[in-house]
Amino acid sequence: MKKIFLIFLFLISSLFSKNINLNEKEINYLKEKKTITMCVDPDWEPFEKINKEGFHEGIAADLIKLISEKLKIKIKLIYTTNWDESILFSKEKKCDILSFLNDTQKRREWLTFTDVLFEDPNVLVGRVERKYIEDISKENLSIALPKETAMAERFAKDFPNLTIIPTDSEDEAFKLVEEQKADLTLRSMIVTAYTIKKNGIFNLKIIGEPKGYENNLRIGVRKDEPILRDILNKAINKITKKDIDNIINKYVTIVIEKTTTFTVALWILATLLIAVFIILLWNYMLNKKVKNEIKKNQKQQQQLIEQKRKAEIGELLGNISHQWKNGLTQISSLNLEMILMYELKEDFINNEAFYDRLKDTENSIKFMIDTMNTFLNYYKEENHFSEFNIKNNINEVLKLVDIEIKNSKIDIKIIENFPLKISANKNEWMHIWLNLFTNCIKISKIRNIEIPKIEILINEKNIIFRDNCEGFKKDILKTILNNEQKGLGLKMSSKILEKNDWGIIIENSKTGAKITLFDKK
Structure with a gap:
């Protein structure tokens, strides 16, 4: 008899709850309860509101109605004028549930919460x-x-x-x-x-x-009636995503459609492939054009560099010719003197003054040979790196422009705070010093600097070149800093330094230009 009764209750339960499996205690609770009282937020559209006629409407109202139908129980609205009043009524147990709210620690003081009924960011x-x-x-x-x-x-x-x-x-x-x-x-x-x-x-x-x-909206239930929470959870778990989407679409126009046909997918894929092909083709053509332009610019730049180099060589040949003229004049003078002494049958072998003249001449010849070797080394193309001393490298360049330095009366002072040695192309670095010296010589003449001076400080990690020739004009300095200068000298120097992992800072000091070469490593 007891088994038959339990089967009967189960059948009633299944019929009563529309496939919601309630236990005997839960079924009896709903029979006794008959009506669940509910407070809501009266002004929270489109989730819920109490309209002018006193009815509950909105997304929450439709979900609550769905739960009511599944449980076959009446859920009665308790009228309130605002959310604060609804909270107060809930605390005073004037309503069994709060329809739609987030779970918080503070609210757990008087409420227990169902599973998530609705999610919204x-x-x-x-x-x-x-x-x-x-x-x-x-x-x-x-x-x-x-x-x-x-x-x-x-x-x-x-x-x-x-x-x-x-x-x-x-x-x-x-x-x-x-x-x-x-x-x-x-x-x-x-x-x-x-x-x-x-x-x-x-x-x-x-x-x-x-x-x-995010809003994980639930139903808040009186804390002293956890059985009601469990019953509501069983109904909530029977609500499908389709049910929720149908309710949302009644109130807002944000509709997320994720379904598509196979044909549409193929069209989208084909469109993407065509777009990718066009982009790749465009990039190929653009890269090809850029490479051609770069090659063309490099060729033009190389031609300009060669022209600059030839101009420098012309200037250096002029300097060397002056230096050789002095030496050849001295040798010619000594030769004439020897001829004269021979004709006069004088004893020049034991002549001490004549011996001093011979020594001077020998020094002149040696200087001429050194100058020519330095010039040939500078002109010779070298690709290999070697270790060399910076001060010695500078002094070799000074030999090439010795005549111009003397004519310009430039006082050059090299202060070697550190015996700096670097591994690089020695001839390329000679170009850097040659460019700095010739620029200074030219500007000192243009500006009629009375006593032009150059000071070079050689430190462990940098080399500072300073002069007293009043510095760069503002517009020229701006073009140099923006790498827009027309002259090739500084551009070539910058390229050489960059290749060797060195940098250059060009600025004005109080008296003139200040150029700092620094090791980036």
Whole structure:
């Protein structure tokens, strides 16, 4: 008899709950309860509201109605004027459930919560001119939030950097932002889309989406009736995604359609492939054109460099010819003197003064040979690197421009604070010094510098070249710093330094130009 009774109860239970498996205790609870009382947020469109006729409507209302139908039990609305009053009625047990709210520690003092009934991300809303906010914790702004809401509670705790402005409703929060009385507000994605469209508030926009602050909306149940929570959970678990989508589509126009046909997928794939092919072809043609232009520019640049080099060689040959003239004049003079002494049959073998003349002549010949060797080394193309001393490298260049230096009366001082040696192409570095010396000589003549001076400081990691020739003009210095100068000298020097992992800083000092070469390593 007992078994028959249990089977009978099970059949009644199945019929009564439309496939919701309630146990005997839960069935008896619903029979005795007959009506579940409910408080809601009377002004929270499109989730829920109490209309002028006193009826509950919105997304939450439709979901509650669905639960009511599945459980075959009446859920009665308890009228309230605002959310604060609904919270108060819930605390005073005037209603068994709160329809749609987030689970918070504070609310657990008098409520227990069902499983998630509805998920919706919260978004930050601000005026259209405000930039997107990546991290709200780094902003010192004011935010309008409705009182007694889960997000107001969490934001006050998690973001002490924000100034929270409490409001009586979400519409009021929107209005404060619209009127620039608050910087932003937080609202669910669905409510935001609904409100902006409904009220035509197009000067507001979504400016952020804080992670971890989504709305996981549940039904809040009186803490002293956990059985009701368990019954509601069984009904919630029977609600399908299709049920929820159908309800949402009644209230908002944000519809996410994920289904597509195989043909549409093929068309999309074909379009993407064509687009990729066009982009690849365009990139190939563009790269080819760029390479040709680079090759053309390199050829032109090489021609200009060769022209510059030939001009330098012409100048150096002029310097060497002057130096050789002096030496040849001295040798010729000594030769004439020897002829004369021979004709006069004088004893020049034991003549001490004549011996000194011979030594001077020998030095002149040696100087001429050194000068020519230096010139030949400079002109010779070298690709190999060798270790050399910077001071010696500079002195070799000074031999090439010795005549110009003497004619210009330039005082050159080399201060070697460190015996700097580098491994590089020695001839290329000679070009750097030659360019600096010739530029200084030319500008000292143009500006009529009375006592032109050059000072070179050789340190462990840098070489500083300074002169007293009044420096670069502002417009010329600007073109040099922007790498727009027409002259090749500094461009070539910069390229040589860059190749050797050195840098160059060009600036003006109080008295003239200051050029710093520095090791980047």
